[in-house]
Amino acid sequence: MRRLALIFSLTTSAFAASSTEPKDITQAGIQTAFRILQKEYIRSSDLTFDVLNRAALSGLLQRLDFGAELVARTTTAKSGALTGVQAELLSPQTGYLRPREFTARETEELEKNLAGFVEKKVEHLILDLRSPAPPGNFNDAADMLSLFIPKGEVLFKMKQMGQTASEVETNTREPVWSRQLLVLVDDETNNLGETMAAVLRQRKQALLIGAPTRGGAVRYETVPVDAEWSLRFARAEVLLADDSSVFKKGLQPDFPVSMPVSLKRQVYHATDAKDVKTSITDRPRPRFNEAALVANTNPELDSYLKRSAGEALPEDTPHPSDTVLQRAVDLITTRTLFQSAKIDWNPKTPARQEPPARRAIPVTK
Numbered sequence: 001m002r003r004l005a006l007i008f009s010l011t012t013s014a015f016a017a018s019s020t021e022p023k024d025i026t027q028a029g030i031q032t033a034f035r036i037l038q039k040e041y042i043r044s045s046d047l048t049f050d051v052l053n054r055a056a057l058s059g060l061l062q063r064l065d066f067g068a069e070l071v072a073r074t075t076t077a078k079s080g081a082l083t084g085v086q087a088e089l090l091s092p093q094t095g096y097l098r099p100r101e102f103t104a105r106e107t108e109e110l111e112k113n114l115a116g117f118v119e120k121k122v123e124h125l126i127l128d129l130r131s132p133a134p135p136g137n138f139n140d141a142a143d144m145l146s147l148f149i150p151k152g153e154v155l156f157k158m159k160q161m162g163q164t165a166s167e168v169e170t171n172t173r174e175p176v177w178s179r180q181l182l183v184l185v186d187d188e189t190n191n192l193g194e195t196m197a198a199v200l201r202q203r204k205q206a207l208l209i210g211a212p213t214r215g216g217a218v219r220y221e222t223v224p225v226d227a228e229w230s231l232r233f234a235r236a237e238v239l240l241a242d243d244s245s246v247f248k249k250g251l252q253p254d255f256p257v258s259m260p261v262s263l264k265r266q267v268y269h270a271t272d273a274k275d276v277k278t279s280i281t282d283r284p285r286p287r288f289n290e291a292a293l294v295a296n297t298n299p300e301l302d303s304y305l306k307r308s309a310g311e312a313l314p315e316d317t318p319h320p321s322d323t324v325l326q327r328a329v330d331l332i333t334t335r336t337l338f339q340s341a342k343i344d345w346n347p348k349t350p351a352r353q354e355p356p357a358r359r360a361i362p363v364t365k
Contacts, residue, residue, distance in 0.1 A: 068233035073224060082272045085109040089122070094332055096276055098128035099144070102136040102192040107143045114147055114176040124180040124332045126325065129193035130210065130264060135220045135232070138169075141192040145199055146171045148181070156199055157239040158219060166239055182328045185253060186211040188261060191218060195238050198246050201254075208253040209331070210324045215250035255331065257324045266320040279322040280329055
């Protein structure tokens with residue numbers, strides 16, 4: 001009976017995640033419902049202890065969402081995707097950085113690339129934190145944030161379960177980047193990226209562009225539960241400098257830009273081996289111009305002949321476009337134009353001078 005009561009208790013927590021479960025039903029009512037099903041359900045033999053246990057665990061994990069999940073203990077093969085930091089100059093004044101895994105090695109790459117941008121006198125930086133990376137180590141998040149936060153400032157705090165005091169992470173080094181910063185986020189931003197975005201936005205050092213994040217700024221712990229599976233669950237919550245939290249709340253971007261996750265992954269896959277700039281620029285169709293005349297070619301005629309023969313042209317397959325990154329570049333361009341424009345909103349117009357009056361000429365007969 002004690003085992004059955006434990007199953008009922010776990011399954012009660014699982015059913016609390018269901019939107020169809022009546023909120024006013026009592027614990028005794030739920031246990032009664034289970035007993036009736038086990039005795040009188042048309043296939044009561046299917047409701048074994050193993051089935052009920054699995055249903056309880058599945059429902060509980062569904063309710064906790066990303067707060068807890070089962071992960072395979074076996075090491076999976078590499079997907080072949082590139083690792084490290086993707087760095088590029090989108091323009092002489094705009095740099096782009098995207099960490100793919102948020103590891104200690106990528107922190108060193110970030111610092112090296114940031115120092116290079118500073119040396120080249122780059123004024124704007126776009127930090128892309130949308131990579132769908134697994135949960136990472138918050139020591140790496142602190143090291144990455146230290147590249148942007150002034151020395152001696154609080155980076156974030158970690159509140160462990162069952163403890164009243166929080167662990168405070170403070171920057172102990174001089175930052176590398178202190179200029180204009182835009183941060184790209186979405187629902188796939190992992191726990192480290194979301195923490196970095198939250199800290200930079202709260203300190204008013206960055207504007208967020210993209211889609212709302214899911215609110216997973218927590219530190220995970222992974223514990224083996226059997227020979228094949230481990231339980232990864234949230235053990236500590238990230239707090240900002242003012243003790244506020246984004247767990248289960250997420251971050252609302254300053255400039256919302258919607259983009260399907262599938263399209264973003266296509267962009268990442270297409271630009272891993274190419275320039276990021278190709279995802280925000282259009283490829284013009286070849287036309288007959290002066291250069292073609294000098295080269296004694298006619299690209300328009302060649303395209304016409306290929307299309308007449310049923311052949312596909314390069315412009316028939318458009319490359320995936322990164323709308324979020326494009327809007328970030330547009331924002332930087334607009335801001336730069338407004339700052340460089342010298343507009344006198346109160347021009348001092350000279351007083352209007354009336355023409356001198358002409359003397360009347362007497363009429364003589």
